[in-house]
Amino acid sequence: MILMICEMCGKQVTFCKKVTIEGVQLEVCSECSKFGAEAKKAPPKELPPKPVIAQRLEVRERRGKPRDIYETSGKEELVEDYSKRIRDARARTGMTQKDLAMKINERVTILSKIEVGQMRPDDKIVSKLQKELGIVLKERVAEISVTKETPKPTSITLADLITMRKE
Numbered sequence: 001m002i003l004m005i006c007e008m009c010g011k012q013v014t015f016c017k018k019v020t021i022e023g024v025q026l027e028v029c030s031e032c033s034k035f036g037a038e039a040k041k042a043p044p045k046e047l048p049p050k051p052v053i054a055q056r057l058e059v060r061e062r063r064g065k066p067r068d069i070y071e072t073s074g075k076e077e078l079v080e081d082y083s084k085r086i087r088d089a090r091a092r093t094g095m096t097q098k099d100l101a102m103k104i105n106e107r108v109t110i111l112s113k114i115e116v117g118q119m120r121p122d123d124k125i126v127s128k129l130q131k132e133l134g135i136v137l138k139e140r141v142a143e144i145s146v147t148k149e150t151p152k153p154t155s156i157t158l159a160d161l162i163t164m165r166k167e
């Protein structure tokens, strides 16, 4: 039989439990293990801010949905290839993303997300882009499209959230 030595009290025991006592991982006897938390359970870490952001975005989306359905009825809607139209039009002007972002008074990160189709520009940005680039980004939609879904942003940074809340 192999005997182990409890790292806390020094007693020789047949079975040692791994526990964390005051942040230190020790192999102790069952008696001493009462003083610590089992090592398997990691100390509770502070939750990263991401789930909170995700929740807020979900709420935003839920709030936005019914209204969007009403607004598509006979109204102008963002064209599906908006990102391509913006990219092409900007390329024609010779402006960089930074140049254009400055002209329309928006963040470069926002513009680049719009240009890759990761983010749908809101009405304010759409009208600024249309004016600045001389392009059409909205089309009249005759019927309500139920299957149409707003694409979720693939990644949201804190900076983006701050920008959104400012708007």
Ligand SMILES: [Zn+2]
Residues within 6 Å of the ligand: 006, 007, 008, 009, 010, 011, 028, 029, 030, 031, 032, 033
């Ligand atoms: Zn012990």
